[in-house]
Amino acid sequence: MLGICFRMRIPRKLEVWRLGTVSYLEALKLQEKLASDRKTSKISDTLLSLQHPPTYTLGKRRTDHNLLVPESELKNMGAELHYTQRGGDITFHGPHQAILYPILSLREIGLGARKYVENLESTMIELAALYGVKAHGLRKLETGVWVGERKIGAIGVRISSGITSHGLAFNIDPDLRYYKHIVPCGIYDKEVTSLRRETDMVLPDEEVIQEQLVSCFARLFGYSDIIWRNGSSIVIDSDSKPT
Template sequence: MSLKRSLDVWKMGIVSYMDGLKFQEKLLSDRKFGKIPDTLLSLQHPPTYTLGKRRTDHNLLIPKADLHKMGAELHYTQRGGDITFHGPHQAILYPIISLRDSGLGVRKYVENLELVMIELASLYGVSARVGGKCETGVWVGDKKIGAIGVRISSGITSHGIAFNIDPDLNYFDHIVPCGIAGKGVTSLRRETEMILPSEEIIHEELVSCFAKVFGFTIICKDNELILSETEEVS
């Protein structure tokens, strides 16, 4: 019987997109050089639109100047995938893990990320599924409940998944979510008949689903160290 690998988990709360990105980049470098074990960031962002490396600006449906009026930011990233929205009441996981050590190829890694979100939805009686051809992420009927956008560098992952607990879905009206036209977006709140617990609990359940699917044992990190870690790479 093989032993489970350890996974450092940082529960970060609400973090600006750029601070989260800087922290990812530091951890990515540390993981490449074996300074840290596989690591998972669990967090939320203020209202933020992000574009993948294909730079599909045409899928932003409003002028960039209007974003500031909405209280939202726009950031360009090196992840795969198209445009998406991050905001409050959305659970985000950024895995910084070695695919080589995990024995996973890129396809299997993405399939596992899909399964993580499907398992979380099932805890609340929601039947989620993987998308069809050219439909990334996880869906309930013809509406997306969870998005995936990953980056692989030297066999180490970054960026990750965003699962809609109860975000303001009006923000999605200003984009073509993930570049998939004619499809809607939904949330756990809209799809379940159950009374939801606190979002902190749902975040913890998502982390637990990740650990279960990928075969990790969780080690929680001291959140007080996060600020000093991000300041080092500012």
């Protein structure tokens, strides 16, 4: 009698932290602590879902020439400027933009850096499709997600010892005038757009869209067990475990 071996698929768990609006530095410190804890397996894969106040960030290439106004002028506008260790060029984060910061072990989920970035692009492409917007990625050396020649989603990641941080930003309905003060992602001849501009559909509350973005992410990365944590209920102890 022939024996049949069934391979059981172990459910993969993802903790999603809904953080609301968080300052960039606060989110950066949290990512650094969580990435350190993920590296030593103190926590499982974690996804931060949030928005930022008006903030410009530069990647590790330090392309300051793509900031078109003095930093003092940014302060007058109520915007901050921060230097980071992520990849990519200068970009803008602000209200009405959905941001995901994945803290994942790529080794455990069996992904290389390129496939990881492609999955981030696919996450935003799937979200756009829910609203009848045909988006695409993989523009030669230009990461991110595009609607025609207009950029709707940006990607800037950091991978250290196989652990990810930073991530993606999808434009729901940000004030696009902020982009006039930079060369977005170092690309001179392309516009920036938003879901609001590209769809004829009535958009639901932004919390709904952010949850849809998380759902697209979880499906593409193969997470079957999602644990939601609300920002107001998250207290970080010395081991960075939410209580």
